[in-house]
Amino acid sequence: MANSRYDLVVIGSGPGGYVAAIRASQLKMRVAVIERDLPGGVCLNWGCIPSKALLNSAETMEAIRGAGAEHGIATGEITFDFKRVIARSRAAADKLSKGVRFLLRKNKIDYFEANASIAGPNTVALAPVAGKPAPPAEALAAERILLAAGSGERLLPGMTIGDGVMTSREALVHDRLPASIAIIGAGAIGAEFGYFYQAFGAKVAIIELEQQMLPGFDAEIAEELRRNFVKRGVNVMLGHGYKSLARDGAGWKVALEAGGKAAAVEAEAVLVAVGRGPLSRELGLDRAGIEADRAGYLKIDDSFRTTCPSIYAIGDVARPPLLAHKASAEGVAAVEIMAGVREPGFDLMNIPGCIYCEPEVACVGLSEAQARERGIEVKVGKFPFRANGKAVAVNQTEGFVKLVASKQYSEVLGCQIIGHHATDLISEIVLGRTLETTTLELGRSVHPHPTLSESIMEAALAAEGEAINF
């Protein structure tokens, strides 16, 4: 094996790495994937998938709770087994992880369970993972190396994990529902877990340094989400900076500061959801002259090439946004560029961002504010779900679609949606943007009635001042 050289060795089997490996195999490359944890990476095992399973439990819980008042369907006393909730999410993750392993096998991709690091421009060193059998080789020779090592949870200074202090990773397997939880960070992870714990009856406080939830998202969308959370009973504390964390009886006391004034939140558990950072430091970058920026993201060019010409990087380890679908798309792009079947370049402006709490939030492209910052004259079309027939019928009337188009060409610059199934609805806009659609085509495409998707059509019409149903 030491003599044989792989066309491509992929470090990491997350949604970036395993997808890139399969695409490379389709393009007739001989491929190996190295993973130190489970096939599928964080997304499948510690991120997207299990968290969506939990959110589905939360939605089910809410539906049952609302059954009497909304539908006149009587239920007895509602009880739940939180362990089963967590176990179900693990089962979903396990199933998909096994699926990835199967796909790799099916595509004749060699899979190594090992700690990988770069030994040189064309060599990857394999070290055993604690508690696992040693890998069959100490190193792999590779024509090219693809770094898809992903990202890890970020912590705040002076914080240690354990004893009720968790990141999303611990929370996903924490099978005892805390009576109260303080969530630091109101980004995607904070919002999703906030919704989840609230739905199961925990007392939830969400702490955010910025003046809005979902920093970086459209302010109107964020405010809609905040109002919704507050209505559900979540204590949303905006403009609160984290100071320190101290044991307080059986729980924790989070010291905060808001506008120069001290504040505090007491809770049984603390979830740190302050974002993620690239896992680039342990890769042995200096052995191949690979440069990273100060945040640890690897420097890559249009072809996903690092500063070492035989080594490429994609996904979270390369650059934000840290999103599974972005990593997959980059993985495919990188491999296709390597194989010469695709031109260099990758459009980062058409990556949808989604949050799966209820109401869901989804957006793509520029927000109104971002477009204006760039000096683009815009027209904005807004359509509320309360004016949508389907939304009324299924009693999911919260939220709206906001569509941003350029004044000059009616180009669809971006779209932000908050509401039921927002994350499914956004794909229409992504496709539209890929095809460089204008509001005219969106507005004239016949959308089935009654569906939530009609709201997209209406928002496109609204941008032109021609909405029919609002």
Next chain:
Amino acid sequence: MSNEIVMPKLSDTMEEGKILRWLKHPGDAVHHGDALAEVETDKADMVMESFDDGVLAEIRLKEGETAKVGAVIAILRPAGAGAEASAANGGAEAKPAEVVAEPADEPEEATAIPSSGPRLAPIRPAAARKRRGAEADGENRPPRSAPRVVARVADRDEEPAAPAKGAIAGKVEAPPPEFHPALSAVRSAGPTAIPAPPARDLTIATPVSDVPATSGEAGKLRASPLARRAAEEAGIDIAHIRGSGPDGRITKRDVDNFIREQQLFKFRRLIAPREGMPGTREELSKMRKTIAHRMAQSKREIPHFYVTVEVDMEEAVKLKSSLEATELFEEDITYNDIIVKATALALSRYTRMNASYENDGIVIYPNINIGMAVAVEDGLIVPVIHECEHLTLPEIARAAHRLVNKAAHGGFTSEDLSGATFTISNMGMLNVEHFAAVIVPPQAGILAISAIKDRPVARNGQLAIGKTMMMTVACDHRIIDGVVGARFLNEVKRFLENPASLLV
């Protein structure tokens, strides 16, 4: 039964067209909307599309040959009454409105149909045009052999279809005429002598893609709606753009790059004019031919005489820099704008300079439309600022800049290039000491502007260094005598030397 395909009239001034290339060959199946041939007209290279289904039976006009508008250039045989043809046709028979009258043979009829704006793309009768938008994809994919994406600017016309008249089934129809009359009152203002440059240059129109379009099926044009919209707004025929997307699909970026490329190309051209290879013979381009004919006609028919004055530009220079310093106007004022304004004022006082000689009569134009000769690749165009008598200096600047922009982006409408009543040729930027220009018929004169230079001048009996400019007017002696020419020129000089008057 066979149908004749005739040379279509692809622009209002087109009289004949040359087949650059046949895109279909005898025996090829032709569908409604297929590109048949590339045709060189006096204004641009254009693609001629078929308006019928059938089989190309015969080509009568070979590549490189020229024929008059209306001449039969090929024969189309209807495809056998097979189901395939009518299916591909999408029931065209059911839409008689798609067949229009044949304006090529009826120019008077043609002019009666108003034009809503620039129609860079020829090809489609208005009746067949559809509203831009979801169903706007009347465009058809080029045939397998086509080297570039054939398209047309997305239609902006939303006017009702032109009534079908004298429909001749199977005939290739000329498009509705693109009639942009010069200001209606200016009947005698002839079309601009020197036409627009060919919009397409072979160096730009490189093959689109090696990927063949799927087996000849009549598909949709491969251009994004946004790209179409952007091309339309920039006045570019999207057919000239090379697509970089899947299978040569044209994206917005391709349009942007095309515009940039064009500008770059223009710049390169200006610094390195193309010269012919020694010892070779080159056929004249349509544009060169037109220039040759018009200029020879001018010198043959118009008795030119010339008057030259030296203008002290000291004050004009000061005016320009003080306008720049104070940013009083949104637009930067150029010397050219100042000269146009001064000329317009002088023309309003010497109306015979703004006239034309016609059948032993002199027709004085009601408006002052000043053309500015602009060099382009191997030729000239003369964009026109209309009704200068009503324009203030900043308005002239704005109009001139708009035209300069269009020169860069290729977005001239025919109105931009016609209706001039007087022309200015400015070689100031070319460091010219003095020159005289040839009158553009049927105008009465042309003003030749040379460079502003430091020259010795006498001021209050003292020798000084001043900024002066030579200016020569060529006049049609049939209309004007020396005295009028001299007075007119001195009037221009007076305005330039007292430029505060130009601000009023």
